[in-house]
Amino acid sequence: MTTSSPPGRRSSAVAGAPLATIADRLGGPRVDHLLSRAAAQAPDRTALRSPDGSGLSFGRLDGQVDAFATALNALTPGPDSVVAVAAELSPAFPVAYYGAARAGRTAALVNPLLREDALVHVLATSGARTAVLTPEVYLRVRTVRDRLPRLETVLLTSAAPGEDGAALLAEVVAAAAGGPVPSAPADPEAVANLLFTSGTTGAPKAVELTHRNLTVNAAQTAHAHGLDAGSVVFNYLPTYHLMHLNAAVQAVATQLLWTDPDVPGSLAAARAGGTTHYYSLPMRLSRLAADPAGGAEGGAEVPTLRAVLSGGSALPPAATRGLTARFGVPVVQGYGLAEASPQTHFDRLDDPRAGSCGPPSAGTESRIVHVDTRAELPVGERGEIQVRGPQLMKGYLGAEPAAHLDAEGWFSTGDIGHTDEDGRLFVVDRIKDVFKCDNWLVSPTEVEEVLRRRPEVADTVVVDRPDRFSGSVAYALVALAKPYADEEGAALAAVRGANTRMPYYQHLRYVEVVEGIPRSQNGKVQRREIRDAVHGRDLPEPSPDGPLEVTGSADPV
Structure with missing residues (x-):
C-alpha cells in the first residue's frame, strides 16, 4: 500500500x-503541443505507419494538424465548441484529435463500435457540432440524424460507396493547408477531451x-x-x-x-x-x-x-x-x-x-x-x-x-x-460484480480463473444468481473446448472439478453451456447483460449435493 x-x-x-522530473519533459500546456515538440525535434522520423505500409512523419502529421485546425475555424466558429472524433485505429484519428485541440476545441471521443442509441447519447450529451466519423459510424448516425439537431457537419475518415452529404477529412485538410493556423489559448486547466465511461451501471458519463x-x-x-x-x-x-x-x-x-x-x-x-x-x-x-x-x-x-x-x-x-x-x-x-x-x-x-x-x-x-x-x-x-x-x-x-x-x-x-x-x-x-454468499465475499473473476484451468473449458464467465437461503450463488456460462464439445456431462465435470479447489461459498451451483462468451470488441465480458438475463430466468433450485446444468435456454445476449 x-x-x-x-x-x-x-x-x-x-x-x-x-513527477517533477517527468513533467519537465512535457511539450507544453496543451495536448497538441506534444506533437509540436516531437515535430520540432524529429520532423522526418516516422510517427505513424499504417497496415498498408504507408507512413507519416512527425513533420507531416503536424502540418496536417495545422490544416485541420484552420478548417475547424471555418466549420465551427468560436472557441470551446465540441468536435466528436471516432477513435478508429488510423492516422485520421490523431489528425482530428490534435487538430481539435490546436483550434481550441474540445474533442469528444466516440467508440466506433457503438450502435445507434449509444451514438445519440454520446453525440447529444457532448453537444458536438462537428463530427469526424468512419463511414460505418456515419451510416448509423445518418439513421438517427433527426435526434441530433446540434450536429451540423460530418467529415468522413475514408471514402465509401454511397456516402453522400459528408466531405472527406483528407479533402478538407488538403484544402486548408497553408492557411492561417488559429491561435488557441494555452490554458492547461481547460477541458481538452470528453471521454465516456463504459456505462456498466447506467448511461455512460462524460469525463x-x-x-x-x-x-x-x-x-x-x-x-x-x-x-x-x-x-x-x-x-x-x-x-x-x-x-x-x-x-x-x-x-x-x-x-x-x-x-x-x-x-x-x-x-x-x-x-x-x-x-x-x-x-x-x-x-x-x-x-x-x-x-x-x-x-x-x-x-x-x-x-x-x-x-x-x-x-x-x-x-x-x-x-x-x-x-x-x-x-x-x-x-x-x-x-x-x-x-x-x-x-x-x-x-x-x-x-x-x-x-x-x-x-x-x-x-x-x-x-x-x-x-x-x-x-x-x-x-x-x-x-x-x-x-x-x-x-x-x-x-x-x-x-x-x-x-x-x-x-x-x-x-x-x-x-x-x-x-x-x-x-x-x-x-x-x-x-x-462481487457478491456475497452466506455473507462471504465472492469474486466472479477468481472463480473464473479456477474454472479456466479445467481442460474442458475454453472460456467462461461467472455471475451471481439470487438464492433464497444463501443470498446469492455462483452461476457459470461455459464454452467447452473442442475435444469436449460433444461430450455429455463435460460441463458438469468441469464445474465439479473446479469446486473441489474452492471454499464452499465460491462453489458453482449452476452451469450453462454456450457456444461463446458474449464479449465486446475490446474483449470485455458483457457481465451486466448476462447477469440481467440470468436473474430473469425461472430456474429450479440446485441440489445441495452438486451443481445444476441449465439446458434449453438461449444465449443471454
Whole structure:
C-alpha cells in the first residue's frame, strides 16, 4: 500500500522517478503541443505507419494538424465548441484529435463500435457540432440524424460507396493547408477531451479531461513503459486509445498501427517493423500464448522486442508466464480508468510480477479502503481502490466540481483490490460484480480463473444468481473446448472439478453451456447483460449435493 501523506499532498517519487522530473519533459500546456515538440525535434522520423505500409512523419502529421485546425475555424466558429472524433485505429484519428485541440476545441471521443442509441447519447450529451466519423459510424448516425439537431457537419475518415452529404477529412485538410493556423489559448486547466465511461451501471458519463491531465499522464506513461525516441510501438487494439497515442508522441516514438484479426500473423508485421513494444488486449494475448504454431511463418520471435504490454482487463497469469517464456521479455500490465487519463499504475519492466498491476505511476497516490467504513486497510487486505494525482479528471460533465472526490481529494474507483509489501496493486474485481454468499465475499473473476484451468473449458464467465437461503450463488456460462464439445456431462465435470479447489461459498451451483462468451470488441465480458438475463430466468433450485446444468435456454445476449 502506498502513502499516508496529508490531504492535498501527492507523492513526489512513487514509481522510480519524481513527477517533477517527468513533467519537465512535457511539450507544453496543451495536448497538441506534444506533437509540436516531437515535430520540432524529429520532423522526418516516422510517427505513424499504417497496415498498408504507408507512413507519416512527425513533420507531416503536424502540418496536417495545422490544416485541420484552420478548417475547424471555418466549420465551427468560436472557441470551446465540441468536435466528436471516432477513435478508429488510423492516422485520421490523431489528425482530428490534435487538430481539435490546436483550434481550441474540445474533442469528444466516440467508440466506433457503438450502435445507434449509444451514438445519440454520446453525440447529444457532448453537444458536438462537428463530427469526424468512419463511414460505418456515419451510416448509423445518418439513421438517427433527426435526434441530433446540434450536429451540423460530418467529415468522413475514408471514402465509401454511397456516402453522400459528408466531405472527406483528407479533402478538407488538403484544402486548408497553408492557411492561417488559429491561435488557441494555452490554458492547461481547460477541458481538452470528453471521454465516456463504459456505462456498466447506467448511461455512460462524460469525463472531462484537461490538457494538464493528458500531458502529465503522457509523461507518466512513457516513463513507466520505457518509451524513448528509439521505440517502435506496435498498436494492436480495436480502437485508438489516448494513452497509446499521447505516450508515443511524448516519447517521439514510431507507432505501427495493425488491424488484421490474425493474432499469430501479427508477429510477422511486428518483426518486420522492428517492434520494441507490443501492445494488445488480454483476449488476443491469451490466444497468442496458446498458439502452438509459434506465429506466422513458423517463427514467433521478434528480435527487437523489449516488452509485451497488456491493458483493458486482467491478463491471466498463465498467459503472462507463457508469453514471457516465449519471447524472453517482460510481459506487463497496468491499471487505469477513464477518469484518470487513464493510467494510475503500471508494473515494473525490470521486475514484473504475474497478476500485478504494479506500483502507482509517478506522482500518483493509491490506497485500499474498507467498502463500508472507508477506513484505510493494511497491506494484503481487500477493499476498494482509491487514487489521487495530477492525471485525475476535472469532473463529470454537468456535475458539480469535485463532486467525484471525497473530503481529502481521493477518487473511489469502484474496483476491489489489495496491495503487497512493495506497494504493487492487485485488482480482484468490480464492486458491483462481487457478491456475497452466506455473507462471504465472492469474486466472479477468481472463480473464473479456477474454472479456466479445467481442460474442458475454453472460456467462461461467472455471475451471481439470487438464492433464497444463501443470498446469492455462483452461476457459470461455459464454452467447452473442442475435444469436449460433444461430450455429455463435460460441463458438469468441469464445474465439479473446479469446486473441489474452492471454499464452499465460491462453489458453482449452476452451469450453462454456450457456444461463446458474449464479449465486446475490446474483449470485455458483457457481465451486466448476462447477469440481467440470468436473474430473469425461472430456474429450479440446485441440489445441495452438486451443481445444476441449465439446458434449453438461449444465449443471454
